[in-house]
Amino acid sequence: MIEIMILPFPLSNLKRTGRTKLHLKKNEALFRQGDITTAIFFVISGAVHLVRHTHEGHSVILHRAVSGTTFAEASLFSDVYHCDATATEPAEVIRLSKTDILALVTADPDFAQALLKRFAQDVQTHRKHLEILAIKGAEDRVFAALVSFGQSGTVTAFAIFVGLTTEATLRALSKLVQQGKVTKLKRGHYEVPDTSITPRSVTIKSSV
């Protein structure tokens, strides 16, 4: 039961039947927008993207779930999934039955609190994402996203995440590299060196 150790909340009381280990191939979908919700998930290895599709073919990467994190927690209280979940690389995930989780919430206060914390983190992450999308210049936006989230996955995926085209993102990255604010590790892999991470001093004036 090694996996229980790395779960962000204690599962000792969860029925064994409530847990299933799944192996996903690349591009394999775990669930799709509109599917009936039956479970939340925990990533052991690999990565899963949560993607929302809009009417006219637009798509947003809402979240990239990586090793050691849970996802689709919000589905506990909604009837259908509101996004697609697709493995972007081969992944192992644990499926946690929705009904069992809900039962455990009622039975185990510590579990409930741990789950609440995860939800709160989700909210914070989404807010950070919203904050980044509000930044106007492509260069500033890409840099902010790189500082806050890092380049998870391909540049193309990163571009969708920051709400720009791949071209615009690449151009911004190459300019940032020129300026020394970003390091190009290798083709398609960029990173913010520690030195360039300036602590944002929150100097808010009390005057309106």
Added chain:
Amino acid sequence: MIEIMILPFPLSNLKRTGRTKLHLKKNEALFRQGDITTAIFFVISGAVHLVRHTHEGHSVILHRAVSGTTFAEASLFSDVYHCDATATEPAEVIRLSKTDILALVTADPDFAQALLKRFAQDVQTHRKHLEILAIKGAEDRVFAALVSFGQSGTVTAFAIFVGLTTEATLRALSKLVQQGKVTKLKRGHYEVPDTSITPRSVTIKSSV
């Protein structure tokens, strides 16, 4: 104790000391980004905007809390507030002590579950917001936001919410009115008539 009736979760067990009623004037700040977190809030009347400020003066309206909703729930698990909370119109709010709420989570399973549900709703709302910001055309974006969230507050506030300038938003609105997709109630007040709300048929192909 009228207010307890309209709270989205049962507060009967919350210590009386944990609740304080506050009266906010227009533009009065409840807390600011960086302040130590001590409470979550419930809106009785009026409206409170949660605004996030980025390094270079950009701002995002993360959330508009209106009558009957709670806000700053995420602060339960973080040390400082990550955004400003300001009344955009005179407002009455109830301050709910953070420590008391956390105690109640442990003591009352029903309360814990109700709170979890609220968090989940928050996540869903933020996702919808992210989805809207991913829409490229100004016209499409404004229309989508109007359908999903309605025009809460002024056009200027709505413009910030959708990530456009006031001018671009007004132009988009006036075009949408021309097309009959949006109704102009009066100067600065727009609405999507029921007839134009097309149910988005989720026809996702299983291929790819």
Added chain:
DNA sequence: TACACTATATGATCGAAATCATGATTTTGC
């Protein structure tokens, strides 16, 4: 009432990112 201030509205210009285009490189599936 008069004044200041803010929000709404629309027009003109400019610039930044989307789009289109073309190759090179890497990965993936057979």
Added chain:
DNA sequence: GCAAAATCATGATTTCGATCATATAGTGTA
């Protein structure tokens, strides 16, 4: 291993929204 597909990269052109400017309608208040 090899062909096909996807990704990375950069250049040229176009388009849409930002910006600047100006005017009007409300709103608060002295």
